[in-house]
Amino acid sequence: MLKIISLGGFGNVTSNMFAYELEDEILLIDCGIGFPSEDMLGIDILIPDFSYLKDKVHKIKGLILTHGHEDHIGALPYILPQIPNVTVYASKFPAHLVMEKLAEYQNMPKTIQILNPGTPLHLGKFTITSVRISHSIPDSTNLIIQTLVGTIYHGSDFKVDFTPIDGVLPELGKIAEAGNRGVHLLLSDSLGSDKPGYTPSEKTLNSMFDREMSSCEGKFIMTTMGSNISRFGQVITAAVKHGRRIAISGRSMERNIKVALNLGYLKVPQSVFVDLKEVKKLPAKNICVLMAGAMGQVESAMGRLGLGEHRDIEVKAGDKVLFSSTPIPGTESDVENLINQLTELGAEVIHSGISSDLHVSGHPHQQELLLMMNLVKPKYLLPMGGTYQHMVSYAKLAKSMGYTADKILLPKHSQTIEVYPDIVKLGPALPIRKIMVDGLGVGDVGNVVLRDRQMLAKEGMVVAVIEVDQNDLSKITNIELISRGFVFTKEAGDLLNHGAQEVTKAVASRKDKIDSDRVVKSIAVDTLEKFFFHKTARRPMILPVVVEV
Numbered sequence: 001m002l003k004i005i006s007l008g009g010f011g012n013v014t015s016n017m018f019a020y021e022l023e024d025e026i027l028l029i030d031c032g033i034g035f036p037s038e039d040m041l042g043i044d045i046l047i048p049d050f051s052y053l054k055d056k057v058h059k060i061k062g063l064i065l066t067h068g069h070e071d072h073i074g075a076l077p078y079i080l081p082q083i084p085n086v087t088v089y090a091s092k093f094p095a096h097l098v099m100e101k102l103a104e105y106q107n108m109p110k111t112i113q114i115l116n117p118g119t120p121l122h123l124g125k126f127t128i129t130s131v132r133i134s135h136s137i138p139d140s141t142n143l144i145i146q147t148l149v150g151t152i153y154h155g156s157d158f159k160v161d162f163t164p165i166d167g168v169l170p171e172l173g174k175i176a177e178a179g180n181r182g183v184h185l186l187l188s189d190s191l192g193s194d195k196p197g198y199t200p201s202e203k204t205l206n207s208m209f210d211r212e213m214s215s216c217e218g219k220f221i222m223t224t225m226g227s228n229i230s231r232f233g234q235v236i237t238a239a240v241k242h243g244r245r246i247a248i249s250g251r252s253m254e255r256n257i258k259v260a261l262n263l264g265y266l267k268v269p270q271s272v273f274v275d276l277k278e279v280k281k282l283p284a285k286n287i288c289v290l291m292a293g294a295m296g297q298v299e300s301a302m303g304r305l306g307l308g309e310h311r312d313i314e315v316k317a318g319d320k321v322l323f324s325s326t327p328i329p330g331t332e333s334d335v336e337n338l339i340n341q342l343t344e345l346g347a348e349v350i351h352s353g354i355s356s357d358l359h360v361s362g363h364p365h366q367q368e369l370l371l372m373m374n375l376v377k378p379k380y381l382l383p384m385g386g387t388y389q390h391m392v393s394y395a396k397l398a399k400s401m402g403y404t405a406d407k408i409l410l411p412k413h414s415q416t417i418e419v420y421p422d423i424v425k426l427g428p429a430l431p432i433r434k435i436m437v438d439g440l441g442v443g444d445v446g447n448v449v450l451r452d453r454q455m456l457a458k459e460g461m462v463v464a465v466i467e468v469d470q471n472d473l474s475k476i477t478n479i480e481l482i483s484r485g486f487v488f489t490k491e492a493g494d495l496l497n498h499g500a501q502e503v504t505k506a507v508a509s510r511k512d513k514i515d516s517d518r519v520v521k522s523i524a525v526d527t528l529e530k531f532f533f534h535k536t537a538r539r540p541m542i543l544p545v546v547v548e549v
Contacts, residue, residue, distance in 0.1 A: 002149045004187075004382075004417035007048035008034065009432050011388035011413055013191060013329055014071040016156070017048035017079075022147055025124040026056060028063040028086070029143065029154060033074030035295055036436065037330045043436045044299070047075040050082055052430055060086050061123040064115065064130075066156035067140035068094035069227050070252070077102065078437065080109045089115040091130065093139035096259050097227070117141055118174070131171045131178075134161035136202065136228045136362030138168075138265045142175070149421050150184025153376050157189050157385060159361065160368040163201045165230040166265065172375060179377040185417075185424050186376045190383035191363040193393035198367045200360045202230050205324070208357050209238035212350060218284040218318030220244060221347075223294040223302050224325045224359070226253040229260045231324055232290060236268050239288035245274040249301040249313060250292025257290070276312040289313060294325040296334030306341035317346040324359045326352050329387055366397055373401055380424040382409045382417060460485030461541040462496075462532070464503065464524050470548040473514040476504045477549060486532075486540040495535060502531050517546035 002022045008015030015034035020027040034046035053060070063086055065073055076088070076098060088111065090098060095114045102108045115121055121128045125148055130141035135157050143154040153175075160170055192199060213220050220239070224231045239246055246268075248254045260266040279287055291313075293300025304310045315321070321342050327335040335351075342349050352358055363385075364372070373381070381403060383394035388410075395408045409417060409426060416427035463482045469475040481496040506527040507520060514520060521544040528542045 002147055002152075002419040003427060004152075004419065005052060005430065005432075006384065006411075006414075007050065007052070007432065008032065009049075009413040009434075010384065010411045010415065011386075011391060013386060015046055015048050015075070015434075016072050016385065017075065018154070018187075019053060020126065020145065020147075020152070021056075021059075022125050022149070024059055025061050025126070026053065026059045027061055027123060027126045027128070027145070030066055030072040030156065031063060031075045031079050032069070032071035034071065034434070035297070035328060035331055043438055045074070045437045047078050047435045047437060049432045049435050050079055052432070054082070057083050057086075061126065062086060062121075063088045064121075064128060064143060065090035065094050065098070066130075066143065066154070067091075067135055068097040068137050068256075069157070069225065072156070073098055073101070077105050077108060081107075084109040085111075087111045087113055089113050089121060089128075091115055091117060091139035091141055093137070093229075093259070093263060093265060096263060097256060100255050100259050117171070131174045132168060133158040133170045134164050134168075135159060136225070136230055138166055138229055138260070144178045144183075147419075149419050151178065151182060152419070153178060153183050153186045153378065155186060155188040155372060155376075157191075157362060158368075158372075159192075159199045159364050160371060161199070161201050163203045165202045165233060172371075175372070176375045179375050183376050183378040184421075185380045185382060185419060186373070186378035187382045187384050188369065188372060188394065189363055190369070190386040190390040190394040192361055192365045193369055193383065193386065193390050193397060195361075195365040196367075197365050199363065199365045202234070202360055204357070205231070205234055205360060206238070209235050210241065212320065212322055213238050213242045213244070213288070216285075216318075216320040216348075218316060218320065219279075219287045219289060219313070221289045221291055221305075221313070221315075221319065221321045223291045223321070223323055225294055226250060226292045227256050228325075228362075229256065229265055232257055232260070233266050233268075235288065235290065235324075236266070236272065240268065240272055244286055244288040245282060246272050247274050247276050247279050247287065247289045247313075248291075249276055249289060249305075249310070253290060253292040253301075279312055280314075284316070284318065293338075294323060294335075295328055295331040296336075296338040298334070302338060306338045306345070308345060315342060315345040315347045319347045321347045321349045322358060323349070323351040326359055326361070369394065369397055370401060373398065373403075380407050380409065382411075382424075388412075459538050459540045460487075461543060462486055462499075462528060464500075464528060464542060464544045466503070466520060466524060466544060466546050467549050468507075468517070468520060468546060473517065473520060473548070474507055474510060476507055479503055481528075483540070486538065487536065495532075498535075499528055499531050503527050517548065520544070520546045 007017040016032040036043035127146040293302025383391040414432035418427040467478040
């Protein structure tokens with residue numbers, strides 16, 4: 001039996017990472033990050049949950065990357081140290097992206113091999129052949145995985161683009177050949193399953209960039225996903241045409257463009273680029289800035305720009321900011337806040353909410369998904385790479401092709417998939433959770449810590465410093481309440497004094513003997529929570545400190 005596990009969870013657009021477990025061997029596919037929702041205060045990124053594999057590291061035969069987007073490679077610096085002897089395989093461009101990324105980290109395993117599309121890779125009981133597909137980044141692939149229980153087609157992010165920017169067509173013939181040989185299970189991208197027709201070609205954006213840049217009198221600032229190399233090439237071409245120099249803001253974007261230039265995926269003269277620090281010296285009409293942070297991340301270059309805190313770029317009237325992207329589910333409010341901030345600063349902000357031709361998806365619409373089903377001809381179907389709603393939309397499409405419900409798998413977040421030679425079915429759920437990265441801390445922030453942060457953000461806190469007689473803990477000799485983010489300090493005196501009196505009375509009136517400062521703390525918390533809610537209808541976090549004197 002082959003077990004398939006989504007370590008980032010099904011029904012999730014990001015944090016892409018899969019484990020294929022066959023007897024005593026494991027194959028890993030992708031290793032991406034996710035983006036925190038707005039209620040995950042202080043969290044930088046999310047990464048897949050590796051806990052299931054911690055005791056099975058010796059079984060891992062390799063890790064294959066389908067392409068170079070951050071939601072498929074971004075978690076490598078956090079996962080690779082746990083599997084230092086495992087080789088990473090990827091096609092040329094993502095392999096070099098990973099090498100450049102890992103070079104920024106100390107003591108990082110860097111065993112990376114280039115996997116050429118069409119060349120079979122034998123890893124234990126798995127034989128993997130990658131096929132080229134269209135996506136918004138060069139050298140994107142899907143995987144044909146031959147196993148003892150049948151052939152699996154791992155159809156990660158793709159679209160069918162017959163006029164791709166890089167001129168590399170999807171290998172539909174090879175996909176059809178695999179289908180003719182027989183495919184047991186198709187795992188398919190489902191992110192565009194609710195959209196009719198075909199995804200427009202990347203080339204349709206060329207005229208848009210020309211139009212928007214020609215009507216811009218000030219700086220032209222464009223943001224998109226930091227690894228969308230095709231999009232960078234298009235905006236750079238337009239900038240050169242309109243006499244604009246290119247500045248790049250965002251470390252990951254700068255790194256990705258550097259790799260693309262070195263490998264020849266971007267063909268522009270180095271003289272086109274200008275250092276960020278030189279931007280202020282040039283006329284605004286001669287500047288085009290490529291800036292990271294399209295998902296509204298506060299700590300990103302775009303986030304700092306919106307707050308007016310960018311070190312080198314200042315938004316002024318006449319500037320135009322173009323979002324050539326659509327928000328990933330969960331980031332919509334962050335993007336909306338950023339758009340409002342930029343508008344207040346005087347920029348003309350162009351985004352997908354007001355114009356439909358600023359971005360084309362790298363994911364398939366309904367007709368492309370139907371085409372893939374026809375080419376692969378799988379016995380079973382498993383949608384992935386989208387929300388649960390997208391998975392359900394995909395299932396409806398499959399039913400229109402004649403597939404019955406028992407041939408379409410719709411796992412919940414942490415369910416496993418069990419693949420047998422004669423059947424594929426849902427397996428038991430695993431305790432897969434969202435692993436949060438906060439600065440240098442990985443996984444040390446859980447739901448309890450998040451609830452504390454949310455409480456602090458919404459209701460504030462009150463510290464109760466309580467001095468008690470060391471010989472009689474029920475006798476409070478002094479108590480001071482200090483509040484932050486709860487009530488305005490100058491108006492809080494009477495409220496806090498009254499609260500202190502309530503604690504003193506509650507401790508003194510306790511009938512049972514108080515033999516521990518823990519009891520005093522418990523009484524203080526209970527008393528103050530009830531008192532403050534009664535007086536203010538708020539629930540601040542109460543932090544009691546007991547000092548015996």
